[in-house]
């Protein structure tokens with residue numbers, strides 16, 4: 001069957017369910033991650049990429065067609081995927097530039113590129129050796145989001161040494177836990193992995209990082225790794241207090257989390273992108289203006305206060321009137337990111 005995505009056409013074998021068992025993997029929900037990936041690559045002016053887990057080739061082909069990348073190394077361990085990558089390069093009339101195709105375990109690839117996009121099933125941690133294959137930029141997908149959000153908190157501890165429980169702001173917690181993990185993994189090989197962009201979408205997280213050398217850079221990144229304290233009774237979140245000032249009970253310490261800036265670049269929407277991708281781009285452009293490592297999830301505040309949720313527009317208007325910054329967040333339909341303290345939000349709810 002032929003699928004259209006972005007500016008590409010892709011042939012894949014017929015399938016019934018999206019699963020790892022597909023003869024060649026393709027998930028339409030990942031098109032959001034791929035839209036954003038081509039935009040990040042364009043913004044960073046990247047010229048060559050290693051796509052070590054290519055499946056149908058859709059990702060590398062879209063990089064070629066939609067950014068300035070003219071050199072793509074496609075690889076997949078699955079020999080059927082290799083046949084389809086070749087067919088799809090032809091289908092998209094890709095003849096110029098430098099195209100390499102290999103059928104290896106990704107960890108056996110020796111070449112180094114300016115940019116690598118690691119896109120495995122589940123956790124990418126077993127593939128972090130591939131950080132060595134990039135000279136500058138790294139994009140990475142993790143699909144084990146239930147682990148990072150704390151829904152599978154025992155696995156989070158076992159797999160990542162991450163202490164987490166499910167909170168109303170679970171995806172931001174997940175992404176910040178993942179970024180801290182990646183920074184620490186980079187530090188193990190004495191590299192600074194500096195976050196440039198990150199987002200959550202459906203079943204996956206995507207993180208973009210700049211790889212640099214230098215102890216000062218690594219120390220600076222590590223100094224931005226810390227904890228958030230969370231009250232499971234009233235959902236209060238704090239960067240410093242370990243006892244909830246409202247409930248007087250000990251709060252749960254979540255982390256390690258990266259508490260610094262997640263977004264260093266702003267992206268442009270494209271008219272042919274998925275609507276959902278453009279919405280994420282727009283929301284991140286807005287929320288990145290507010291320097292706060294968590295947001296407020298309005299339904300959980302209403303639940304704690306046993307009140308109804310006031311309209312989001314009204315809350316945002318009121319916060320602006322009071323001189324605070326406030327924006328919506330891409331992490332949740334019901335969340336706001338603001339520099340206002342919790343008691344102000346509570347007052348607005350009560351009034």
Ligand code: SAM
Nearest residue numbers: 025053054055059076077078105106119120121
């Ligand atoms: N990047 C693709 C896309 O955007 O559609 C999807 C990649 S899919 C999630 C993961 C791919 O990794 C599968 O095609 C699988 O065959 C391949 N794979 C699994 N283990 C691998 C390994 N050790 N080395 C290289 N490829 C591997």
